[in-house]
Amino acid sequence: MALIVQKYGGTSVGSVERIKHVAERVAKFKMLGHQVVVVLSAMSGETNRLIKLAHDVQSNPDSRELDVLISTGEQVTIALLAMALKDLGLKAKSYTGSQVRILTDNAFNKARILNIDEQHLRADLDSGHVIVVAGFQGVDEHGNITTLGRGGSDTTGVALAAALKADECQIYTDVDGVYTTDPRIVPEARRLKTITFEEMLEMASLGSKVLQIRSVEFAGKYKVKLRVLSSFQDEGEGTLITFEEDDNMEQAIISGIAFNRDEAKITVLGVPDTPGIAYQILGPVADSNIDVDMIIQNVGANNTTDFTFTVHRNDYARTLQMLREMQPKIGAREVTGDDKIAKVSIVGVGMRSHVGIASNMFKTLADDSINIQMISTSEIKISVVIDEKYLELAVRVLHKAFNLEKAA
Amino acid sequence: MALIVQKYGGTSVGSVERIKHVAERVAKFKMLGHQVVVVLSAMSGETNRLIKLAHDVQSNPDSRELDVLISTGEQVTIALLAMALKDLGLKAKSYTGSQVRILTDNAFNKARILNIDEQHLRADLDSGHVIVVAGFQGVDEHGNITTLGRGGSDTTGVALAAALKADECQIYTDVDGVYTTDPRIVPEARRLKTITFEEMLEMASLGSKVLQIRSVEFAGKYKVKLRVLSSFQDEGEGTLITFEEDDNMEQAIISGIAFNRDEAKITVLGVPDTPGIAYQILGPVADSNIDVDMIIQNVGANNTTDFTFTVHRNDYARTLQMLREMQPKIGAREVTGDDKIAKVSIVGVGMRSHVGIASNMFKTLADDSINIQMISTSEIKISVVIDEKYLELAVRVLHKAFNLEKAA
Numbered sequence: 183m184a185l186i187v188q189k190y191g192g193t194s195v196g197s198v199e200r201i202k203h204v205a206e207r208v209a210k211f212k213m214l215g216h217q218v219v220v221v222l223s224a225m226s227g228e229t230n231r232l233i234k235l236a237h238d239v240q241s242n243p244d245s246r247e248l249d250v251l252i253s254t255g256e257q258v259t260i261a262l263l264a265m266a267l268k269d270l271g272l273k274a275k276s277y278t279g280s281q282v283r284i285l286t287d288n289a290f291n292k293a294r295i296l297n298i299d300e301q302h303l304r305a306d307l308d309s310g311h312v313i314v315v316a317g318f319q320g321v322d323e324h325g326n327i328t329t330l331g332r333g334g335s336d337t338t339g340v341a342l343a344a345a346l347k348a349d350e351c352q353i354y355t356d357v358d359g360v361y362t363t364d365p366r367i368v369p370e371a372r373r374l375k376t377i378t379f380e381e382m383l384e385m386a387s388l389g390s391k392v393l394q395i396r397s398v399e400f401a402g403k404y405k406v407k408l409r410v411l412s413s414f415q416d417e418g419e420g421t422l423i424t425f426e427e428d429d430n431m432e433q434a435i436i437s438g439i440a441f442n443r444d445e446a447k448i449t450v451l452g453v454p455d456t457p458g459i460a461y462q463i464l465g466p467v468a469d470s471n472i473d474v475d476m477i478i479q480n481v482g483a484n485n486t487t488d489f490t491f492t493v494h495r496n497d498y499a500r501t502l503q504m505l506r507e508m509q510p511k512i513g514a515r516e517v518t519g520d521d522k523i524a525k526v527s528i529v530g531v532g533m534r535s536h537v538g539i540a541s542n543m544f545k546t547l548a549d550d551s552i553n554i555q556m557i558s559t560s561e562i563k564i565s566v567v568i569d570e571k572y573l574e575l576a577v578r579v580l581h582k583a584f585n586l587e588k589a590a
Numbered sequence: 591m592a593l594i595v596q597k598y599g600g601t602s603v604g605s606v607e608r609i610k611h612v613a614e615r616v617a618k619f620k621m622l623g624h625q626v627v628v629v630l631s632a633m634s635g636e637t638n639r640l641i642k643l644a645h646d647v648q649s650n651p652d653s654r655e656l657d658v659l660i661s662t663g664e665q666v667t668i669a670l671l672a673m674a675l676k677d678l679g680l681k682a683k684s685y686t687g688s689q690v691r692i693l694t695d696n697a698f699n700k701a702r703i704l705n706i707d708e709q710h711l712r713a714d715l716d717s718g719h720v721i722v723v724a725g726f727q728g729v730d731e732h733g734n735i736t737t738l739g740r741g742g743s744d745t746t747g748v749a750l751a752a753a754l755k756a757d758e759c760q761i762y763t764d765v766d767g768v769y770t771t772d773p774r775i776v777p778e779a780r781r782l783k784t785i786t787f788e789e790m791l792e793m794a795s796l797g798s799k800v801l802q803i804r805s806v807e808f809a810g811k812y813k814v815k816l817r818v819l820s821s822f823q824d825e826g827e828g829t830l831i832t833f834e835e836d837d838n839m840e841q842a843i844i845s846g847i848a849f850n851r852d853e854a855k856i857t858v859l860g861v862p863d864t865p866g867i868a869y870q871i872l873g874p875v876a877d878s879n880i881d882v883d884m885i886i887q888n889v890g891a892n893n894t895t896d897f898t899f900t901v902h903r904n905d906y907a908r909t910l911q912m913l914r915e916m917q918p919k920i921g922a923r924e925v926t927g928d929d930k931i932a933k934v935s936i937v938g939v940g941m942r943s944h945v946g947i948a949s950n951m952f953k954t955l956a957d958d959s960i961n962i963q964m965i966s967t968s969e970i971k972i973s974v975v976i977d978e979k980y981l982e983l984a985v986r987v988l989h990k991a992f993n994l995e996k997a998a
Contacts, residue, residue, distance in 0.1 A: 198643065198646040198647055202647065232666070235606065235666075235670060236669070236670065236673060238606045239606055239609060239610065239670050239673045239674050239677065240673040240674065240676060240677040241677075243673050244676050246683075247669040247670075247672040247673050247676070247684055248669070248673075250665060250668065250669040250672075250684050251665070251666060251669035251670065253665075254662035254665045254666055257658060257659070257661075257662045257665075258640070258662055260658065261644070261655040261656070261658035262643060262644065262647050262655075262659065264652065264655045264658075265644060265647045265648040265651050265652050265655045265656075266647050266648065268648060268652050268655070269647065269648040269649075275654075276655055276658050278658070278735075280688070281733055281734075281735075325689055326689075327686075327689075
């Protein structure tokens with residue numbers, strides 16, 4: 183008998199039929215003798231509908247009241263699932279975040295979980311109940327309703343698994359696991375049976391939107407066994423996220439290829455190469471709440487330096503205009519930009535102990551005349567920025583070059 | 591400076607525009623220096639939508655989970671109104687029933703309020719906040735969400751007014767007060783400036799659906815000054831429900847004429863006139879959860895008695911069949927019924943101290959050849975059952991006979 187936390191996203195509970203389907207899946211696990219805690223998101227589209235209502239009432243909705251409003255979405259699905267479970271003859275009980283007492287700080291709309299009181303849940307589990315908990319929400323020390331921000335339901339699932347010392351936290355979504363890359367681009371892409379926590383972090387932050395990065399960090403911190411599964415398939419073991427590199431002796435060098443078309447690049451050419459110049463350029467960008475991703479600085483001619491960084495494409499026009507206004511003050515020769523770029527990254531813990539990975543990547547791209555505009559590396563990933571039009575080609579040839587279509 | 595509780599029903603908060611309109615009305619009261627507590631229903635249609643969802647999932651929805659589900663309706667409106675109030679520059683804060691701690695018993699779907707913790711509300715009021723409370727809901731001692739049953743928002747309003755010792759509880763609805771009778775039948779019907787609590791109880795239970803009867807009882811018990819107003823008109827003082835008869839020396843003898851087309855009558859003829867016969871007939875009816883309204887027993891011929899009672903028209907066929915099956919056992923000569931009847935009542939505390947009211951009523955009906963089938967009286971009302979086709983005529987001639995078109 184195991185204790186399993188299962189989290190279902192919005193599309194998995196998007197209709198009465200889907201909710202009944204989830205109930206049947208939960209019943210199967212109960213039948214096997216497991217204890218089950220279910221964490222739910224709101225029905226797909228519901229949170230957006232509520233946010234629109236809020237904006238119709240107040241142009242910049244009050245953050246406390248917004249949480250009161252949008253937390254109703256999960257409250258609806260937990261009640262409906264508990265009913266569906268009872269309809270199958272199971273004992274079930276729903277809990278809002280406040281009823282569990284998922285204690286958070288008071289940062290409305292993006293609260294962080296501080297503590298979970300698991301005693302009541304434990305008692306209900308022991309008396310045979312399926313526990314159905316509203317994801318994404320908690321309560322602060324003054325009883326105010328808080329929400330954890332988009333995708334917070336994953337975090338609720340992992341946090342509950344940690345508090346209850348669950349054997350596994352299963353995240354059900356509309357894909358059946360983590361793939362070596364997007365199968366829509368590379369049909370040979372293969373589902374990974376396991377991926378390490380660190381690889382997952384890199385894959386998630388690079389745009390493989392299977393899991394919220396916060397929930398993965400949380401799982402890492404509390405060593406929660408995390409598995410990604412499809413709620414639309416009845417079979418399949420999904421992808422297990424592991425925390426020990428040597429769990430799998432046959433670990434591939436490269437686990438996957440992530441990519442991202444959401445970025446744009448800004449280049450500041452010929453700035454005086456003096457201390458503090460990076461801060462002079464990037465300080466105002468950060469002050470405007472613009473997130474900067476990659477940053478590269480190169481030595482240029484005549485004691486000047488060239489400076490390139492990437493921002494989200496939505497911030498491109500604003501950032502370019504800001505830099506052009508600053509151009510005289512920082513003494514730059516030219517400010518240019520390009521919003522037709524893409525970032526491609528190979529990710530794998532195996533590259534720590536293998537040499538030649540980067541050169542293999544660069545050669546593969548060069549063989550197809552794909553020009554690399556920027557390079558950035560970390561312990562377990564190498565990212566390059568290329569012209570957007572070569573994105574699919576780059577992903578395909580890299581997938582093949584690193585033999586990702588074959589099981590490790 | 592007064593402390594006012596205002597309750598707005600579902601049509602008053604049925605859209606973003608209506609919610610903004612409510613905010614403007616509340617702002618007006620704040621501007622006059624009053625403290626305001628607002629109690630809201632769910633947007634019109636929302637509770638029914640949620641109940642339908644529940645029935646789609648479970649044919650007989652679990653009562654605990656149903657309350658978790660439908661309580662979200664009010665949670666949405668309180669958040670939106672608090673936003674609208676902030677948009678007008680006011681301080682505002684929403685409270686769910688659980689956040690106030692409106693403690694109820696644990697009778698899900700029809701809970702009764704046991705206690706209200708008003709300390710936090712008081713502190714927020716004193717710091718200048720408008721308090722926006724979700725009507726219709728509370729929390730039991732174990733933290734389970736409960737609801738008070740249909741129309742429970744009126745009860746929440748009155749209970750808060752009692753707990754906070756408010757100067758007045760204003761119930762905003764889609765009519766501008768209590769009328770002498772339905773203006774659709776008698777165009778000369780007049781809005782009453784005041785009506786006594788007891789008259790209101792009789793009017794409400796007789797089908798004038800302005801206020802929930804439970805909230806009126808509650809107001810009577812705690813001596814809450816209750817006023818019914820229209821949320822669709824900006825002027826008008828509505829109807830004040832009073833608790834002291836001598837508040838108004840010019841009290842009319844008759845305050846209004848109520849009527850009801852929802853009943854049907856069953857007659858059991860020629861049953862042996864023995865002790866316990868009423869119980870023999872009505873016991874099985876009550877056991878089948880059929881509400882009986884009027885009951886009349888007359889002496890018949892040959893030591894037999896005739897027995898007539900009314901039930902809701904929806905229960906007519908079922909009751910008739912039940913009685914016909916019982917006919918041999920109770921030894922009745924005949925069981926007949928009629929579902930084309932109507933009940934008309936004149937209501938007024940003044941009739942206590944005036945004679946001749948009943949005879950005036952009967953003469954008025956006789957003058958227009960309206961046959962009276964049943965009569966029932968209480969301290970402050972006289973009800974008759976007539977053929978349904980004479981209903982409008984009866985209400986019109988009685989309204990004129992008692993001079994109700996003229997202010998008292």
